[in-house]
Amino acid sequence: MEKQKDENSKSRILEAATTLFAQKGFDGTSIREICKRANVNLCMISYYWGGKQELYRGIIENLLEKQIEYSKSFLDLNRNPYDISVDECTELLLKAMEKCVDFFYTNISSDLIVILLKEQQRPDFIVKSPVLDYIRKMVARILDKDINDREVIFKMLFMLSQINSPRILPAFSLRILGQNDFCKEDIDIIKENVKLYINKIIKAEAV
Amino acid sequence: MEKQKDENSKSRILEAATTLFAQKGFDGTSIREICKRANVNLCMISYYWGGKQELYRGIIENLLEKQIEYSKSFLDLNRNPYDISVDECTELLLKAMEKCVDFFYTNISSDLIVILLKEQQRPDFIVKSPVLDYIRKMVARILDKDINDREVIFKMLFMLSQINSPRILPAFSLRILGQNDFCKEDIDIIKENVKLYINKIIKAEAV
DNA sequence: TATTATAAAACGAACGTTTGATTGTGTCAA
DNA sequence: TTGACACAATCAAACGTTCGTTTTATAATA
Numbered sequence: 001m002e003k004q005k006d007e008n009s010k011s012r013i014l015e016a017a018t019t020l021f022a023q024k025g026f027d028g029t030s031i032r033e034i035c036k037r038a039n040v041n042l043c044m045i046s047y048y049w050g051g052k053q054e055l056y057r058g059i060i061e062n063l064l065e066k067q068i069e070y071s072k073s074f075l076d077l078n079r080n081p082y083d084i085s086v087d088e089c090t091e092l093l094l095k096a097m098e099k100c101v102d103f104f105y106t107n108i109s110s111d112l113i114v115i116l117l118k119e120q121q122r123p124d125f126i127v128k129s130p131v132l133d134y135i136r137k138m139v140a141r142i143l144d145k146d147i148n149d150r151e152v153i154f155k156m157l158f159m160l161s162q163i164n165s166p167r168i169l170p171a172f173s174l175r176i177l178g179q180n181d182f183c184k185e186d187i188d189i190i191k192e193n194v195k196l197y198i199n200k201i202i203k204a205e206a207v
Numbered sequence: 208m209e210k211q212k213d214e215n216s217k218s219r220i221l222e223a224a225t226t227l228f229a230q231k232g233f234d235g236t237s238i239r240e241i242c243k244r245a246n247v248n249l250c251m252i253s254y255y256w257g258g259k260q261e262l263y264r265g266i267i268e269n270l271l272e273k274q275i276e277y278s279k280s281f282l283d284l285n286r287n288p289y290d291i292s293v294d295e296c297t298e299l300l301l302k303a304m305e306k307c308v309d310f311f312y313t314n315i316s317s318d319l320i321v322i323l324l325k326e327q328q329r330p331d332f333i334v335k336s337p338v339l340d341y342i343r344k345m346v347a348r349i350l351d352k353d354i355n356d357r358e359v360i361f362k363m364l365f366m367l368s369q370i371n372s373p374r375i376l377p378a379f380s381l382r383i384l385g386q387n388d389f390c391k392e393d394i395d396i397i398k399e400n401v402k403l404y405i406n407k408i409i410k411a412e413a414v
Numbered sequence: 415t416a417t418t419a420t421a422a423a424a425c426g427a428a429c430g431t432t433t434g435a436t437t438g439t440g441t442c443a444a
Numbered sequence: 445t446t447g448a449c450a451c452a453a454t455c456a457a458a459c460g461t462t463c464g465t466t467t468t469a470t471a472a473t474a
Contacts, residue, residue, distance in 0.1 A: 009419080009420085023328060024234075024328070024329075025232055025234060025235075025325075026235075027231075027232055027234035027235040028232075028233075028234040030462075030463065030464080031463085031464060031465090032462085032463080032464090040420080041419090041420055041421055041422085042421090042422090042464095042465090043420080043421080043422095043465085043466080043467090044419085044420075045464090045465095046464080046465060046466075047419080047420085051464075051465075052464065052465090117375070117376075118232075118325060120376065120377070120378040120379060121230060121231070121377065121378045122231075126378075126382075148383065150384065150392070150393070150396070151396075153380060153383050153384060154373070154380075154393070154396050154397070154400070157372045157373055157376055157379075157380050158369060158372055158400060158404070160372070160376065161368045161369065161371070161372030161375050161376065162365060162368065162369065162372075164368070164375075165364045165365055165367070165368030165369075166361070166364055168324070168368050168371075168375050169324075169327065169364055169367065169368065170327070170328065171327040171328045171333075172327060172364075173360060173361075173364050175333075176355065176360050177357070177360060185357070186357070186361070189357070189358075189361050190361075193361070193365060197365075197404060197407065197408065200404065200407065201404065216453085216454090237428075237429065237430085238429085238430060238431090239428085239429080239430090247454085248453090248454055248455055248456085249430095249431090249455090249456090250431080250432075250433090250454080250455080250456095251453085251454075252430090252431095253430080253431060253432075254452095254453080254454085258430075258431075259430065259431090
């Protein structure tokens with residue numbers, strides 16, 4: 001009376017795995033722990049994905065799709081940044097950065113950015129984001145440099161880490177704040193910061 | 208003819224473990240791998256430290272001592288920031304931030320900051336840094352706020368992530384740069400950035 | 415009656431740790 | 445000066461546990 005096509009257990013696994021990977025990392029999380037939390041049998045991960053590693057890829061690709069889909073509301077990835085004026089491009093980039101804050105601090109994707117940061121060094125887990133590539137192209141255009149120019153890369157780094165700083169140091173910041181996650185007030189502070197400093201960084205006074 | 212008091216193998220283990228923990232994380236590194244890289248027998252970690260976890264603590268505490276020792280050249284941890292004028296305190300903080308860049312980008316401690324960032328969420332691996340506490344107190348003094356004020360905490364976050372951004376996203380940045388580690392030129396860019404933006408962040412125009 | 419989803423059990427491999435033996439070194443009484 | 449002894453360092457081997465995965469069986473559905 002309950003053995004029908006039940007995508008429910010599949011999504012429960014995804015949810016449990018995402019939470020645990022973010023908390024304890026890929027290697028620190030056993031599939032037994034995931035399955036216990038998701039309330040499913042031990043074999044279900046292999047059954048649905050083929051293995052633990054494929055489950056990870058599934059989670060990440062899911063995020064990337066969401067990111068691309070979400071970016072469509074404020075970016076046109078097919079439009080060549082070099083065909084846009086510097087001023088318009090700057091405005092677009094600033095808007096994109098603000099939208100990134102919204103994206104990275106929703107419940108859905110907050111765990112995922114933590115996972116990506118944690119596992120970024122695994123050669124087998126490399127992720128290519130077309131959205132990130134496009135943003136880099138925009139920075140290059142604004143600075144009138146090559147996309148692989150050292151200055152462009154560092155400007156991107158400073159921007160991204162500025163946005164993600166609370167997620168990069170979650171244990172540190174949340175422990176001091178005495179919270180389990182960031183609240184609306186925190187996100188507003190981050191956004192305000194983005195508007196102010198990212199703007200300055202982009203406008204290329206130095207660096 | 209070679210079995211004498213040989214602290215050599217102990218330090219070789221420390222070096223190998225630091226490199227591997229930074230690369231693959233604590234859980235992703237086996238003691239077999241560490242010992243193989245250090246060219247010592249499998250039992251030596253238990254012999255010297257008692258276990259893998261204790262080896263980790265040994266590494267981290269080693270870093271903290273170095274950090275405290277190093278900070279003495281530009282900070283007096285016993286001096287109460289609230290007894291210093293805002294202007295002098297700002298200058299001291301800026302200097303400290305620049306010194307932090309030097310510290311975090313030397314070969315000795317670059318791996319260690321990566322490890323700390325990776326393992327920060329483990330409740331059993333929590334590290335308290337008196338230097339960081341002092342810097343927080345300085346920020347609070349400059350902003351004339353309580354040390355636990357949300358604004359103080361976020362300013363610290365933004366400052367620290369600004370400094371560490373290239374270390375926070377090492378895979379991302381180094382892959383694009385096509386380098387194995389940051390060079391003098393990169394560190395100069397980071398320092399210049401610190402001077403410019405940290406200064407703006409501290410001076411409290413907003414956030 | 416296929417097909418899909420779940421369950422329990424078992425697989426070999428890898429893990430961190432411990433054991434017991436062995437080797438070199440420094441100490442010291444004879 | 446030497447032989448015995450304590451001790452620190454190292455070794456190979458084995459320990460029990462946990463890991464990701466697979467297998468075989470079973471229940472529910474189309």
